[in-house]
Amino acid sequence: MEKSASTVRSVSCDVCQRRSISKPATKWCPHCEDGLCTDCHEHHGASRSTANHHVIQIEDYHQFPSYVASVKHRCDIHKLEYEFYCTSHALPCCVDCTKEVHSTCMELKPLHDVVKNVKSSNHLHEIERNLSDIVDNIVKLTKEREENLSKLEVQKTKHVETIKHMREIINDHLDKIEGTVLEDLRRTHDASKVQIEDLIDKLNERKIKANSIQEEISLMKGAASNLQNFIGMRDLEKKVNEEGKTLVILQEDENFYNSDIHLNYSEILSSFTDKVSVFGDVLVQTSPRNLSLILGKRIQSQIVLPKVAGIEKIKMRLQQRIKLKNSKGFDISSCEILDHGKLLFLDWKHERLLTCNSDGSESRVVADFPGNGPFDITCISDDKIAVSARTSKIIILIEYATGKIIKKINVNGECFGIDHKDGKILVRLVNSGIFLLIDVAGKIISRVRFPGDRLRYLTWYMDKIYCTVTGQNTVICMNMKGSEIWTYRNVLLREPFGIATDTNGFVYVAGRASNNVVLIAPDGRSSRVILGGRDGINKPQALYISKFRRQLLVCDKYDGSSYLFDF
Structure with missing residues (x-):
């Protein structure tokens, strides 16, 4: 709670x-x-x-x-x-x-x-029903995954028996290839098993969070005043809706398709043993789930799952141009959009964090970081912000409302790009050549090794790390083990800095020297310039995408200009 x-x-x-x-x-x-x-x-x-x-x-x-x-x-x-x-x-x-x-x-x-x-209002009852539906859906999805896991075990056993039977028929010739196919089968099964168990773990995390919200509702109804219940319902409904949306997005992932292990036998296996070079191919066939989620009307109305638009169909609509004013000038290295609409800007040169409304009004300094060398920010929540400080080699957690320092986490390395997801913080330590994954208390979860002293900005989405390599005009996508998935390099993009992804996996990169924002397809194979000088931007360095508000914030490096786009 x-x-x-x-x-x-x-x-x-x-x-x-x-x-x-x-x-x-x-x-x-x-x-x-x-x-x-x-x-x-x-x-x-x-x-x-x-x-x-x-x-x-x-x-x-x-x-x-x-x-x-x-x-x-x-x-x-x-x-x-x-x-x-x-x-x-x-x-x-x-x-x-x-x-x-x-x-x-x-x-x-x-x-x-x-x-x-x-x-006793219908609205609060509806929130409780929606949360109850979310918990029920998690239970059903978990049960379905467990049943799929059991089915895989049965299929594995069946194929093992078939393989051993054929091994007895063709005897010595299969001694070589039997071990290969069994290992292939085991590896394929284990990979599917790990994938399903990972999904079950994620569902259990969502269940724990949903149960926590249920406890908050019970406490509100039992002890909070009517006004506190009424005002609190807005935040409560937002949290419930977020859980519903997260669950829907999670279950739409292709990893939630049912997995079946199949073994394609060689057609000539039973006739000409001297012509057989492989025992068979083990593969996993996926099929859509038969289970439908039960969701409240309010959650359904906020969830849109259209077909993913092609790269040419994505358009930006300028909502607001913001001009920060300060006699000191600016060097904006990072920015964010809070869920309630406030904007954050990290001024690297003057070591300070700024905020304002989405129209640029009510700007103020949230906190100063003298001597720390702040580089990047990520919002743990609307009231807690993590700042990577390269000079002091720490991560600073601060309170948004007051700027008060909550915690300092020593990471023993020059920390640059930083991102946050599900209570975990991912930060780039340039001098160590690693991505460090920690929890908000500072406990190390894992280290992802990937060398490169110019690899600094990052974003973390769907178990993939996306980062920019400024000196090489390159964007890299890798998995959480540090294995490269794809690399993007194109004359369209020069001096890439800030990077972000949308809910469909499209990658947005600020090109400071090319004076543009380049949109890259999820597979890294196609791209186009989505924003340029004609849109008013001038040497963009920082950018951020709010998946909750479907907005893109782009910040020029020096003059305090930023641009808020809807898409």
């Missing part, structure tokens, strides 16, 4: 503290936003003004997820209790807010009417 920041808060009674008395709190009042000791709780319940407040155990409050615990009952600006809800802005507001900020909003409703019965 995602823990609330409240877990680090003092558990003293807030009422007593205001009287310079120290007592442990046993209760929490969300309305007053105060911890209460036993005595103060009794007074709180007896007071006419607070008797109807919903008070909860302090332990329950500490277990709230952050998106629930962060919901306040009072306005941070005016310190007044929320009384209205603006449907236009999807925000609760106090009386003063309705006059100062929401005076022209037409959809102001009494907050009491909006949040009443929220715990």
